[in-house]
Every structure is written in structure tokens, then in C-alpha cells.
Amino acid sequence: MAKKLKALLIGDAMIVGSEFQLAAQKYLSGFTSEVKVSDWEPDWQKLQARRLEVEKKGPEIEEVDALIKAEGKDAELLAGLFLPISSKVFDAMPNLKIAGVSRAGLENVNVKEATKRGILVFNIEGRNxxxxxxxxxxxxxxxxxxxxxxxxxxxxxxxxxxxxxxxxxxxxxxxxxxxxxxxxxxxxxxxxxxxxxxxxxxxxxxxxxxxxxxxxxxxxxxxxxxxxxxxxxxxxxxxxxxxxxxxxxxxxxxxxxxxxxxxxxxxxxxxxxxxxxxxxxxxxxxxxxxxxxxxxxxxxxxxxxxxxxxSTHIAGTTKEALTRSPEILLEDISKLLQGQKPRFVINKEVLEQPAFKEWLAGVQQ
Missing domain, CATH: 3.40.50.720 (NAD(P)-binding Rossmann-like Domain)
Structure with missing residues (x-):
């Protein structure tokens, strides 16, 4: 019997966590045992300031999100938009295997550290x-x-x-x-x-x-x-x-x-x-x-x-660009879990790591 995953879905003021939850119900329901949902920064103005600082200085400047602190220990999948995914997040999520962001930019993800720890990173292209x-x-x-x-x-x-x-x-x-x-x-x-x-x-x-x-x-x-x-x-x-x-x-x-x-x-x-x-x-x-x-x-x-x-950094902000992105991300992750070839893996070398291959085989059974 295939292993079921615990997933954390953390949205923000631009794409709220409930949108990720709907996408997860559509694409990950057969792979998850538990899904926890929250929003990293629900205030629009604060989000713009915090995401800009992360884009300038990287995700390590932010503290670990409250949901990750509370529920991250046994979670294996993490997804969000502007959520900072840092080495501190990885420390709080020792069982994490997949981290994904529903955007093309990776400024909010410590990809180098993820690769070192055997965590597969997804982003998406074409969202906006x-x-x-x-x-x-x-x-x-x-x-x-x-x-x-x-x-x-x-x-x-x-x-x-x-x-x-x-x-x-x-x-x-x-x-x-x-x-x-x-x-x-x-x-x-x-x-x-x-x-x-x-x-x-x-x-x-x-x-x-x-x-x-x-x-x-x-x-x-x-x-x-x-x-x-x-x-x-x-x-x-x-x-x-x-x-x-x-x-x-x-x-x-x-x-x-x-x-x-x-x-x-x-x-x-x-x-x-x-x-x-x-x-x-x-x-x-x-x-x-x-x-x-x-x-x-x-x-x-x-x-x-x-x-x-x-203009006020609004080039990528349309109804279609926002609503489709969680689905693009979680659909691509579901392809991997189904044994298909995903489109948007960033650190493909993780797929060849023995520990990750063993974990994935357990999910795909």
C-alpha cells in the first residue's frame, strides 16, 4: 500500500491558502493523509514589503512560519507562493521531501540547502x-x-x-x-x-x-x-x-x-x-x-x-494568473507522485539521490 503524505499549504494575501487547498483536493487527494492550511502574510501592504526584502536578501532573513513550527515535524510536502523557505524551515521540517512555490522566481527558496538535504524543489513557469x-x-x-x-x-x-x-x-x-x-x-x-x-x-x-x-x-x-x-x-x-x-x-x-x-x-x-x-x-x-x-x-x-x-508592480497580477498557479504547481507535483515526468523540477539531481528514490518508490506503490 502506498504511503500517504502530510502536506502544509501556506498562502498569503496574493493567493490565499484556501486556493492551494482547492488545488490539493483536485490533484493530491489520493496522496495525502492530512493537509494543513494557513497564510504566511495575509495583509496586502505588509506582503509587498516583506516579499521585496526576501527578494533582495533571501529567505534566511525571515522567521519560520507559525504553521511550520506547529505542524512541520512530520510533514513531507510544503507549498506556497511567497512563503520564505529557508534552512530554518528545513530544520523545522526534518521529513520534508518536496517544497514548491507557485511562481517562476526562486528568491524565496534556499535551493542550495534544499538540494544538500535531499529536498526536491518545484516552481512554475508561465503562471503570469x-x-x-x-x-x-x-x-x-x-x-x-x-x-x-x-x-x-x-x-x-x-x-x-x-x-x-x-x-x-x-x-x-x-x-x-x-x-x-x-x-x-x-x-x-x-x-x-x-x-x-x-x-x-x-x-x-x-x-x-x-x-x-x-x-x-x-x-x-x-x-x-x-x-x-x-x-x-x-x-x-x-x-x-x-x-x-x-x-x-x-x-x-x-x-x-x-x-x-x-x-x-x-x-x-x-x-x-x-x-x-x-x-x-x-x-x-x-x-x-x-x-x-x-x-x-x-x-x-x-x-x-x-x-x-x-506602475505599482502589477504587471503579473491578473485574475487568471493568480487562480491558475496553485493548480499548475500541485498538478506538476502529482505527476511526479504518479510516476510521470514533471515539468518544473529545479534541482533534478535530487531525483537520483538514493534516499529520495527510496522515499518516492514508497509513495508511488
């Missing part, structure tokens, strides 16, 4: 890809066509016609759009822009050239992308190697009529260098959904600039 790619195109149009600025002016009793880019307000047709990072989101941006008649340039050192060509795009070096593009949209993963990958050098290569769009991670861009080129109007403008400090401080220079469109 449609949402973010839609938003990136929208932010591009809003910034270059002054949509948000015109709206703000009307709301404040002005019928504004003159803007900082009035002498070169662009159409998209025939323009070069540079996409930095050609994963799922980057490819969707390229696909959605194809109807505008743009030329797509791609910088991604990890992508296959034939995949770029198949998408109707051109693979180029980073310097060429920054010097030749009229719009640049950032979709690279955040890591030590990509931190501040867009700095003074790259921004200095951009045309004075070009726009930078960032719906990815704030850390991809040297924020002070960006403020400098915007202040001096060395580029036409920027559309930003992510910032090093969120929410922006009242004295942020971004609030004083007239050539930037700002």
Missing part, C-alpha cells in the same frame, strides 16, 4: 507570462504615446498637448524592439508585437539561435541591441550575473529617442544610472513596473520626472 507580456506592450505604448500623462493632466484640469517627446512621438511600425531575455515572457512579447510590424532584436546568451530565428527575431550582442533599438523591454531572470546588467554603459549606448521598459526585476537596472539619463533626457523615457524600493518613497526622484511612466 500572458499577464506580464500584455502589460509590457501596454507600458511601451503608454510611455511613448503619453497616455498616462494625458490622463493625469485631464484629471487635474489641463488639456495637455505638449510633452517631452512631442517632436518625435513614434509609431511602432518599422521600429526596432530589443528584448533582453528570450524565455517564455520574452517570446510572448515578440509574438504580440509582431502585429505592429516591428523588427525584433534579441539578447540572450542562453537561447538557441534557431529558436530566435523561428520567432522571426534576430539574435544580437547586448551592445548592438542597446545601440540599435528604439524600445528595449527587459525579461531576463534576476541573478548575481544579471544584477545591474543595464548600467551606465548600456544606457549610454541608447538612442536619445529610445525607451526602456522594465516589467521584470528592478535589480536588472542600475537605478541611479537610469535616473541620470532620464533627468538629462539622454533617452526619451522609461516605463517601469518594478523598483528597488516599493512602494516608492515620497522623495523618490522618479516622481519628479516627466519622461517616465510608473
Amino acid at each position: 507570462a500572458e499577464a506580464v507580456s500584455d502589460f509590457a506592450v501596454g507600458l511601451m505604448l503608454s510611455e511613448c504615446r503619453n497616455i498616462a500623462r494625458a490622463h493625469f493632466a485631464i484629471k487635474n484640469g489641463q488639456w495637455r498637448k505638449a510633452f517631452s517627446n512631442s517632436s518625435w512621438v513614434p509609431e511602432l511600425k518599422g521600429k526596432n524592439v530589443g528584448i533582453v531575455g528570450f524565455g517564455y515572457i520574452g517570446r510572448l512579447v515578440a509574438q504580440k508585437l509582431s502585429g505592429f510590424g516591428v523588427n525584433i532584436l534579441v539578447y540572450d546568451p542562453f537561447v538557441k539561435p534557431e529558436d530566435v530565428s523561428a520567432a522571426g527575431a534576430t539574435l544580437v550582442e547586448k551592445d548592438k541591441l542597446f545601440s540599435d533599438s528604439d524600445f528595449i523591454s527587459l525579461h531576463a531572470r534576476m541573478s548575481e550575473s544579471t544584477k545591474n546588467m543595464v548600467g551606465a554603459k548600456e544606457l549610454g549606448l541608447m538612442k536619445s529617442t529610445a525607451y526602456l521598459i522594465n516589467t521584470g526585476r528592478a535589480g536588472l537596472v542600475d537605478e541611479q544610472a537610469l535616473l541620470s539619463v532620464l533627468r538629462e533626457k539622454k533617452i526619451a523615457g522609461a516605463g517601469l513596473d518594478v523598483f528597488l524600493d516599493e512602494p516608492l518613497k515620497p522623495d523618490s526622484e522618479f516622481l519628479t520626472l516627466d519622461n517616465v511612466t510608473l
Whole structure:
């Protein structure tokens, strides 16, 4: 008889634990003996502040969640969204075998320590890809066509016609759009822009050239992308190697009529260098959904600039992106437990560890 698992499902203000519970009932009911549910941070504003700090500094800065302290000792499966999954969590869950987050980012998971302890880590890709790619195109149009600025002016009793880019307000047709990072989101941006008649340039050192060509795009070096593009949209993963990958050098290569769009991670861009080129109007403008400090401080220079469109880290927040993600995660975990091949395992080497193989065989019987 197959072994049944105890699972802890810990949501937050963005995706509550009950959503994970519904997904578990759909995909894990045949594998679980007990399921405990809670929310790590149920306050929306506090969640935004805490998750940002975890993304900057890693999960070890947070204390262990109360449910994990109370129920984690004999649990073998842990799932959540922004829940910090640290070495302290692993200490409190000595029998843990699977840890999953229903997001693409892994900033809140200590993957290295999980691998060392034989814990298989899952994330998901594509949860908010449609949402973010839609938003990136929208932010591009809003910034270059002054949509948000015109709206703000009307709301404040002005019928504004003159803007900082009035002498070169662009159409998209025939323009070069540079996409930095050609994963799922980057490819969707390229696909959605194809109807505008743009030329797509791609910088991604990890992508296959034939995949770029198949998408109707051109693979180029980073310097060429920054010097030749009229719009640049950032979709690279955040890591030590990509931190501040867009700095003074790259921004200095951009045309004075070009726009930078960032719906990815704030850390991809040297924020002070960006403020400098915007202040001096060395580029036409920027559309930003992510910032090093969120929410922006009242004295942020971004609030004083007239050539930037700002949004509140909402690119990936749609009804569909939120409701589908627990199901994507727990369905993938269920594939593993059924003896099928899962899509989203991060540390595949754990699958070859003898202790994990023995445990999995007991679950799959």
C-alpha cells in the first residue's frame, strides 16, 4: 500500500491558502493523509514589503512560519507562493521531501540547502507570462504615446498637448524592439508585437539561435541591441550575473529617442544610472513596473520626472494568473507522485539521490 503524505499549504494575501487547498483536493487527494492550511502574510501592504526584502536578501532573513513550527515535524510536502523557505524551515521540517512555490522566481527558496538535504524543489513557469507580456506592450505604448500623462493632466484640469517627446512621438511600425531575455515572457512579447510590424532584436546568451530565428527575431550582442533599438523591454531572470546588467554603459549606448521598459526585476537596472539619463533626457523615457524600493518613497526622484511612466508592480497580477498557479504547481507535483515526468523540477539531481528514490518508490506503490 502506498504511503500517504502530510502536506502544509501556506498562502498569503496574493493567493490565499484556501486556493492551494482547492488545488490539493483536485490533484493530491489520493496522496495525502492530512493537509494543513494557513497564510504566511495575509495583509496586502505588509506582503509587498516583506516579499521585496526576501527578494533582495533571501529567505534566511525571515522567521519560520507559525504553521511550520506547529505542524512541520512530520510533514513531507510544503507549498506556497511567497512563503520564505529557508534552512530554518528545513530544520523545522526534518521529513520534508518536496517544497514548491507557485511562481517562476526562486528568491524565496534556499535551493542550495534544499538540494544538500535531499529536498526536491518545484516552481512554475508561465503562471503570469500572458499577464506580464500584455502589460509590457501596454507600458511601451503608454510611455511613448503619453497616455498616462494625458490622463493625469485631464484629471487635474489641463488639456495637455505638449510633452517631452512631442517632436518625435513614434509609431511602432518599422521600429526596432530589443528584448533582453528570450524565455517564455520574452517570446510572448515578440509574438504580440509582431502585429505592429516591428523588427525584433534579441539578447540572450542562453537561447538557441534557431529558436530566435523561428520567432522571426534576430539574435544580437547586448551592445548592438542597446545601440540599435528604439524600445528595449527587459525579461531576463534576476541573478548575481544579471544584477545591474543595464548600467551606465548600456544606457549610454541608447538612442536619445529610445525607451526602456522594465516589467521584470528592478535589480536588472542600475537605478541611479537610469535616473541620470532620464533627468538629462539622454533617452526619451522609461516605463517601469518594478523598483528597488516599493512602494516608492515620497522623495523618490522618479516622481519628479516627466519622461517616465510608473506602475505599482502589477504587471503579473491578473485574475487568471493568480487562480491558475496553485493548480499548475500541485498538478506538476502529482505527476511526479504518479510516476510521470514533471515539468518544473529545479534541482533534478535530487531525483537520483538514493534516499529520495527510496522515499518516492514508497509513495508511488
